[in-house]
Each structure stands twice: as C-alpha cells, then as structure tokens.
Amino acid sequence: MVFITQTVNYIKSEKHLRSIVATLEQNNIRSIRINLSKLSYQDTLSIIPIIDSVFSEKNEYTLYLDLPFPQNKSRIKEFAISSTNNIVNEGETYTVTNQLDCYNANKQNTFLLNADNLSGQIDDIIFYADGEGMFKVISCNIDSIEMVALNTFLIREGKAIMCGYKQEPNDSIQNIVSQLEKIACSKNYLLSFVKNPKDVIDFRTYLKTSSKIVPKIETQQAIKNIFEIAEVSDALLVARGDLALNVSFENLDEAIKRISSASQINNINTIFCTDILKNMKTRIIPERSELFDLIHMKNNNCSEVILPAMIHFSYDSTLGIRDEYLASEELRNKIKVIQSILD
Structure with missing residues (x-):
C-alpha cells in the first residue's frame, strides 16, 4: 500500500496545527510534512515547541521535516526596480548581488540575495521562484551578475533566484536537530540540495535517535552521484520542482x-x-494529465507520495483552519485516486 503524507506550511499556533491533525486523522493519514527550510532560524526555533506539544503525544505519527542542510536556496532580501508594481519586464536588464554595498551603490533594477556566493556563467538561464520568471546571464562580476529578463512577471521578497545557495551555520543546524530529536514520534529529515553521500553522512552525526534521513534529489550533481547517495540514505525523494529547473527537460525522464x-x-x-x-481542490476526479502523472510515478517504483499544502488548511483565528469540511473532502478524493492507481 502506498504511503501518503500531507504537507503543511506556515503553522501559526498550536490550535492551528491541532485542527490540521484532526482533519488528517479523520482520513486515516498519520504522516505530515513540515517545511522548515522556508523559515528563518529564529522562526524555526519558535515553531518547534508547537510541533513538540502536538506530536510528542502522538507516537503513531511520522514527521517529515525539511531542513536547509547542506544548503538552501538563495532568496531575495530586498529589491529596487523601476516599475512601481513589482513587475519585472521582459527585455529589461537586472542585477543580482549578495553584497549590501553593491546593492546600495546601484539601487536600480537590482536584487539583494542572501546567498553566500553567486554562481553563473554568460548565457546561463536563471529561474525565479518555481519557474514563474526566467533571466539570461549577460555578464558576471566578482560581486554581481547582470542578466536580462526573458518574460514579464511579478516579483516578491523571500522568493528564490537560483544563482547561488545559502548555507546555514553548522551550530544552528545542530541546535535545530537537537530540539527536534526530543519529539517522541518518528522523524524523517528531508535534506535540501544534497550533492553527494558526504552530505548525508555528515548530517547523520547530528542524530541522537533512530530518525531517518531522506535526501531530496533536486540537482544535477545528485543525479550524477545517486547510487552512492542511495547507499547511505533511508529513502530518496524525487523533488520534482527544483529537479525540473536544475536538469534539462530532455534529461528529466532519465x-x-x-x-x-x-x-x-x-x-x-x-x-x-x-x-x-x-x-483537485474542488474536483471529484483529477485532470487527465494528473492521472497519467500518477501512472508515471507507479512505473518508477513510487512507494510514497507527499501531497502539496492545501489552501483549506490556512490559518483561521476562530476555527483553527479555514475550512475543515472542504479540507477533508479534498483529502478523501485524493486518497481514493492515489490508492486506485498506486496500490
């Protein structure tokens, strides 16, 4: 039987999380993914006690926890662009930098990233967020990259521009893991942008329990080293979002x-x-392309699926979540389809 996990983002309170868990239990789901990679270090530390309070009394649950280890996406800290409505315009030239001095010196069509280092070569294609935007590199300097926009799109702070990575200090990751390891239920750590088996081996030294390590496979380097990575891992996660941006379309199937x-x-x-x-927000059956998507997973040895976050699980100060009935209905419909194809 295929194992189903539900993703939850941006937990606001213990009441919020308990409302989500209650809905999952109504649908016999005992596995939840919480993406801590989207949070700052301090926000992560503040959310762990909420996770602990809910799941330390639910040892039948499995937690999938994304961590920004060994590295995380480079995200926009600030930006200054010529348009007044935060629109990047096709054909215009923009600069990305990770240096505040460079950003302050330009302050026109410039993005300040939190990346440790910038990476890019002339003619490289650089994606914004999940591919909503595309740039082409036209020049590279020590502290900045100049690029031209290939389409018109809305841009926001906190979103990624994929021309570098942010590595969290080891003591910060170790402290986060130390706190998470105290939670009584089963834990699977999802590691971000793993490139080689050493990333997995290094992380295992942080563990104090029998928690599992699941690298998210989302880079060309990981695909190259996949057999060595698998040897030291407890499972492999096909992180299709970033994988599709880091591997050429013609090579994705392979x-x-x-x-x-x-x-x-x-x-x-x-x-x-x-x-x-x-x-499948309001549909009883999925779109046909999504049915064939599940068949493709089945043909590639899929034994677990992680469902995306649902709008119905958004925070509501009175009810806990926005709509328990619609959330439960959507889950039921999805589970029925997944089991009919993948089981």
Whole structure:
C-alpha cells in the first residue's frame, strides 16, 4: 500500500496545527510534512515547541521535516526596480548581488540575495521562484551578475533566484536537530540540495535517535552521484520542482529512472513530491494529465507520495483552519485516486 503524507506550511499556533491533525486523522493519514527550510532560524526555533506539544503525544505519527542542510536556496532580501508594481519586464536588464554595498551603490533594477556566493556563467538561464520568471546571464562580476529578463512577471521578497545557495551555520543546524530529536514520534529529515553521500553522512552525526534521513534529489550533481547517495540514505525523494529547473527537460525522464533504480538496488523507498493532484481542490476526479502523472510515478517504483499544502488548511483565528469540511473532502478524493492507481 502506498504511503501518503500531507504537507503543511506556515503553522501559526498550536490550535492551528491541532485542527490540521484532526482533519488528517479523520482520513486515516498519520504522516505530515513540515517545511522548515522556508523559515528563518529564529522562526524555526519558535515553531518547534508547537510541533513538540502536538506530536510528542502522538507516537503513531511520522514527521517529515525539511531542513536547509547542506544548503538552501538563495532568496531575495530586498529589491529596487523601476516599475512601481513589482513587475519585472521582459527585455529589461537586472542585477543580482549578495553584497549590501553593491546593492546600495546601484539601487536600480537590482536584487539583494542572501546567498553566500553567486554562481553563473554568460548565457546561463536563471529561474525565479518555481519557474514563474526566467533571466539570461549577460555578464558576471566578482560581486554581481547582470542578466536580462526573458518574460514579464511579478516579483516578491523571500522568493528564490537560483544563482547561488545559502548555507546555514553548522551550530544552528545542530541546535535545530537537537530540539527536534526530543519529539517522541518518528522523524524523517528531508535534506535540501544534497550533492553527494558526504552530505548525508555528515548530517547523520547530528542524530541522537533512530530518525531517518531522506535526501531530496533536486540537482544535477545528485543525479550524477545517486547510487552512492542511495547507499547511505533511508529513502530518496524525487523533488520534482527544483529537479525540473536544475536538469534539462530532455534529461528529466532519465534522471527519474536513475533515482528509481538506485532506490531499488538499495532496497529503499522512492518518494514522489511536488504538485501531486494539485488541481483537485474542488474536483471529484483529477485532470487527465494528473492521472497519467500518477501512472508515471507507479512505473518508477513510487512507494510514497507527499501531497502539496492545501489552501483549506490556512490559518483561521476562530476555527483553527479555514475550512475543515472542504479540507477533508479534498483529502478523501485524493486518497481514493492515489490508492486506485498506486496500490
């Protein structure tokens, strides 16, 4: 039987999380993913006691916890652009930098990133967020990259521009893991932008329990080293969102087959994630392309799926979540489809 996990983002309170968990339990789901990579270090520390208060009394649950280890996306800290409505215009030139002095010196069509280092070469394609925007690199300097926008799109602070990574201090990651390890239920740590087996081996030294390590496979380097990564991992997660941006479209199918093969050889699970049945908000049956998406997963050794966050689980100060009935109905419909194809 396929294992189903529900993603939850931006937990606001204990009441909020308990309302979500109650809805999951109504649908016999005992696995939840919480993406801590989207949070700052301080926000992560503040949310852990809420997670602990709910799940330390629910040892039948499995927590999937995204961590910004070994690295995280480079995200926009500030930006200054010529348009008044935060629109990046096709054909205009923009600059990205990770240096505040460079940002302050330009202050026109410039993005300040939180990246430790910038990476890019002339003619590289740089994506914004999940691919809503595209740039082409036209020049590279020590502290900045100049690029031209290939389409028109809305831009926001906190979103990623994929021309560098942010590495959290080891003591910060160690402190977060130390706090999470105290939670009584089962924990699977989802590691971000793993490139080689050493990333997994290094993280395992932080663990004090039998928690599992699941690298998210989302880079070309990870695909190249996939068999070695699988040997030291407890499962592999096909992180289709960033994988599709970091591997050329014509090589995506072969990349997923390599992940599946590495999992099978090492007798570990292949987990699929990103936009699974995303459009089944009000539908009883999914769009046809989503049905064939599930068939593709089945043909690639899928044993677990992680569903995307749902709008119905958004915070409501009175009710806990926005709409418990619609959330439960959407879950039921998704579970029925997944089980009919993947079981």
